[in-house]
Amino acid sequence: MTDAAIPLLAARGAGRRFGDQTALEPTTIEVWEGEVVALLGPNGAGKSTLLALLAGGLEPTWGLVECRPGVRVGWTPQRPAHYGRLSPRENLELFAELEEENDPVAAAGSLLAEFELPDSNRPSAGLSVGNRQRLNLAISMLGKPDVLLLDEPTASLDRPQRRRLWESAGLQRQRGGSVVFATQNHEELDGHADRVAVLVDGALVFDGPLDEYERTESARLLA
Amino acid sequence: MKRVLLVVRKDLRLLRRSPVLLVTLLAYPLVITLLVGLVAGYANAKPRVALVDQAGLPQTLVLAGASFDVAKTIQRVSKDVTLVRLSRADAERQLRNGKVVAVVTVPPGFLSDLRGMLHSPRLKVQTGRGGVSTRVTQQIQALVYSLNRQLQTAFIRTNLAYVHALKHGATISFLGRDIDILGLDRTAQLLQGFPPSANRDRIIDFIRDARLALAETDSAMRATANPIELVQVSQRGRTWALSAQVQAYTLALTIAFLTLILAAGALAAERDENVIGRLARGLVGFGQLVAAKVVLAGLVALALGAAIAVAFGLIIEIGGIEGGEPWDRIPLLLVGLMVAGASLGALGALLGGLAREARTASLVAVLVALPIVFLGLVPQEVVPVASWISEAFPFAHAVKLFDAALFDASPWARLGREALWLAGLGAGFGLLARLAARRLLA
Numbered sequence: 001m002t003d004a005a006i007p008l009l010a011a012r013g014a015g016r017r018f019g020d021q022t023a024l025e026p027t028t029i030e031v032w033e034g035e036v037v038a039l040l041g042p043n044g045a046g047k048s049t050l051l052a053l054l055a056g057g058l059e060p061t062w063g064l065v066e067c068r069p070g071v072r073v074g075w076t077p078q079r080p081a082h083y084g085r086l087s088p089r090e091n092l093e094l095f096a097e098l099e100e101e102n103d104p105v106a107a108a109g110s111l112l113a114e115f116e117l118p119d120s121n122r123p124s125a126g127l128s129v130g131n132r133q134r135l136n137l138a139i140s141m142l143g144k145p146d147v148l149l150l151d152e153p154t155a156s157l158d159r160p161q162r163r164r165l166w167e168s169a170g171l172q173r174q175r176g177g178s179v180v181f182a183t184q185n186h187e188e189l190d191g192h193a194d195r196v197a198v199l200v201d202g203a204l205v206f207d208g209p210l211d212e213y214e215r216t217e218s219a220r221l222l223a
Numbered sequence: 224m225k226r227v228l229l230v231v232r233k234d235l236r237l238l239r240r241s242p243v244l245l246v247t248l249l250a251y252p253l254v255i256t257l258l259v260g261l262v263a264g265y266a267n268a269k270p271r272v273a274l275v276d277q278a279g280l281p282q283t284l285v286l287a288g289a290s291f292d293v294a295k296t297i298q299r300v301s302k303d304v305t306l307v308r309l310s311r312a313d314a315e316r317q318l319r320n321g322k323v324v325a326v327v328t329v330p331p332g333f334l335s336d337l338r339g340m341l342h343s344p345r346l347k348v349q350t351g352r353g354g355v356s357t358r359v360t361q362q363i364q365a366l367v368y369s370l371n372r373q374l375q376t377a378f379i380r381t382n383l384a385y386v387h388a389l390k391h392g393a394t395i396s397f398l399g400r401d402i403d404i405l406g407l408d409r410t411a412q413l414l415q416g417f418p419p420s421a422n423r424d425r426i427i428d429f430i431r432d433a434r435l436a437l438a439e440t441d442s443a444m445r446a447t448a449n450p451i452e453l454v455q456v457s458q459r460g461r462t463w464a465l466s467a468q469v470q471a472y473t474l475a476l477t478i479a480f481l482t483l484i485l486a487a488g489a490l491a492a493e494r495d496e497n498v499i500g501r502l503a504r505g506l507v508g509f510g511q512l513v514a515a516k517v518v519l520a521g522l523v524a525l526a527l528g529a530a531i532a533v534a535f536g537l538i539i540e541i542g543g544i545e546g547g548e549p550w551d552r553i554p555l556l557l558v559g560l561m562v563a564g565a566s567l568g569a570l571g572a573l574l575g576g577l578a579r580e581a582r583t584a585s586l587v588a589v590l591v592a593l594p595i596v597f598l599g600l601v602p603q604e605v606v607p608v609a610s611w612i613s614e615a616f617p618f619a620h621a622v623k624l625f626d627a628a629l630f631d632a633s634p635w636a637r638l639g640r641e642a643l644w645l646a647g648l649g650a651g652f653g654l655l656a657r658l659a660a661r662r663l664l665a
Contacts, residue, residue: 057500081497085240098506
C-alpha cells in the first residue's frame with residue numbers, strides 16, 4: 001500500500017469516557033492530504049475530545065488513533081496550553097527544543113514575529129486573552145506539522161489575526177498538509193472548509209463534503 | 224534524557240521566579256525543626272516538685288558532728304527539679320491540677336530519726352498520673368540519692384572520728400553524753416609499765432593487730448559506702464543544638480518538606496497549566512515527566528542541604544565547638560542529599576499524580592510529610608511499630624544516611640545500606656508515580 005492510500009491521520013472507533021460520562025462515542029474519521037475539515041457541533045458535543053484524541057493529548061478509552069509514519073501533528077487546544085510564568089519567547093524556545101527544531105531560537109523568533117507577539121520578559125500569564133491564544137497557536141506551528149488540529153482557534157482573535165490564521169491554513173493545504181478545526185461558527189465554513197464533520201452528544205452524525213453538508217437538515221438546525 | 228533536562232531547566236526557572244514560594248518552602252521546615260527542638264528541650268526541662276515540710280526543718284542542721292545549711296543542701300541536691308515549699312493542702316491541690324508533678328513530704332519525726340541513726344528516716348513521694356510520672360520518680364530517686372551522698376559523707380566522717388578516738392584516744396560526744404576514750408596508743412603505753420607476763424604480751428600483740436586493722440578502716444569504710452563510684456568528667460564536644468543527630472534531622476526534615484511539596488506541586492502544575500496534553504503527545508512521556516520531577520527534587524535538595532550543612536559547619540567553626548567539623552564529609556553528604564532528595568521527590572511525584580491539582584497536591588504533600596517526619600522522629604525503642612512504618616518511607620533512611628555521611632567513623636556500610644533503601648523506595652514510588660501521572664490527562 002502506498003502512502004497516498006493511507007490517511008495522514010485517522011481515528012478508528014476511537015471514543016473516550018471520563019468517569020461514568022461518555023464524552024465521545026466510538027468514532028471513525030480520516031484526515032487526508034490537502035483538505036481542511038471543520039468539526040461542527042454545539043457545546044459539549046465532543047469536538048475538543050475528538051481533537052485531543054487525534055492529537056495524542058488524550059488516550060482513547062475505546063478504539064485507536066493512527067498516524068501515517070513520519071507525519072507530524074500540531075495541536076492548539078481550546079484553552080491556552082503554555083507556561084504562564086515563562087515569557088512568550090521562553091515558551092516557544094522550550095517547545096521548539098522539545099519538537100527538535102534545528103534552531104529553536106530562530107524558530108521562536110520567527111513565530112514571535114509572525115504572530116505579532118511581544119518579545120519581552122513579561123510572563124505569558126500577563127498577556128491579553130488574544131495574545132495568549134496567539135501564543136497557543138504559535139506553539140502548535142512548531143516542528144512544521146503536516147496536520148494542524150485547531151480547537152476553536154478564532155475565538156479570541158481580532159479580525160486581522162483571523163485573516164492571517166486562515167491564510168496560514170490555506171498555505172498548509174497548498175503544501176499538501178491538512179487542517180482540522182473545531183468551530184461553532186457556520187460563517188467560518190465558507191471559503192475555509194472542504195469537509196464537514198458534525199458531532200452531536202458525543203456521536204458523529206455527519207461526515208462529508210461542505211456542499212453536501214449544506215443540503216442536510218443538520219446544517220439548518222446548527223446554523 | 225535531553226527532554227528530561229529541558230523540563231528540569233524549565234522547572235528551575237519557574238522556581239526562581241517564585242521567590243515567595245521559595246522562601247516559604249525554605250522557612251517552613253526550619254520553623255518545624257525549631258519547634259521540634261523546643262519540644263525536645265521541654266523533655267529536658269526541670270519538673271516542678273512540691274516540698275511539704277511537716278518536720279519543721281531548721282535553717283541549720285547539725286548531724287553527726289557536721290553542720291548542714293538546709294536551704295543550700297536542698298538547692299544543691301535538687302538541681303534536676305524545681306523544688307517549691309508548699310503546705311500539705313496546697314501541694315495536694317497543685318498535684319491534682321498538674322501544677323506540680325510530685326510532692327515530697329518530710330514527715331514529723333524525720334529529724335529525730337536522722338539524728339538518732341538507729342533506723343533510716345523516710346521521705347514520702349507522691350506523683351501524679353501520666354507520661355512524666357516515671358521520669359519524675361527517677362528524678363526524685365536521684366534527689367534522695369544526692370541527699371544520701373551528702374549525709375553519708377558526714378556519717379563516714381563521724382565514724383572515722385570514732386575510729387580515730389579508738390586508735391589515739393579522745394573525748395567524744397555520743398547520744399548527748401561526753402565519753403573519754405583511752406585509745407589503743409595510750410593503752411599500749413600503759414601496758415609498758417606493767418610487769419612482763421604472757422598475758423601482757425598477748426594484750427600488746429592484740430593492740431598492734433588492732434592498730435594495723437583500724438589503719439585500713441578509712442578507705443575500707445569509704446569503699447563499703449560506695450562499692451561503685453561514678454566519676455563524672457565534664458562534658459566536651461558539640462552542644463546538643465549542634466549534635467550529629469540534630470544536624471541529620473534538620474537536613475532530612477528540611478529537604479523532606481521541600482522536595483515532597485515541590486515534586487507534587489510541579490507535576491500537578493503541568494495539568495494546571497494545561498500543557499500536560501501537549502507534552503503527552505510524544506514530546507515528554509509520563510516516565511520522563513516523573514523523572515524530571517525526581518531530578519528537580521534531587522537538585523533542590525542538593526543545593527539547599529549543602530547550604531544548611533555549610534551554615535552548620537560555619538557555626539561550629541566560629542563557635543569553636545569540638546566534635547568533628549563536617550568539611551571533610553561534605554562530598555559524601557552531597558551524594559546523600561541527591562539520593563534522598565530524589566527518593567522523596569518520587570514520593571512527591573506520586574502524590575502530585577494522585578492529587579492532579581497543584582494546590583491540592585501541595586496540601587496533600589504537607590499532610591503526608593508531617594506524619595512521615597514525626598514517625599521518623601520516634602525512637603525505635605519507644606514505639607517499634609512507628610519505626611517499622613517509617614522504614615517504608617524515605618525520611619527515616621535520609622536521617623540515617625546523613626548521620627552516617629557526616630559523623631560515622633566508618634560510614635561506608637551504613638551509607639551503602641541506606642542509599643540502597645532510598646534508591647529502592649525511590650524506584651518503587653517512581654513507578655507508582657508514572658502510573659498515577661496518567662490521571663493528569665483525565
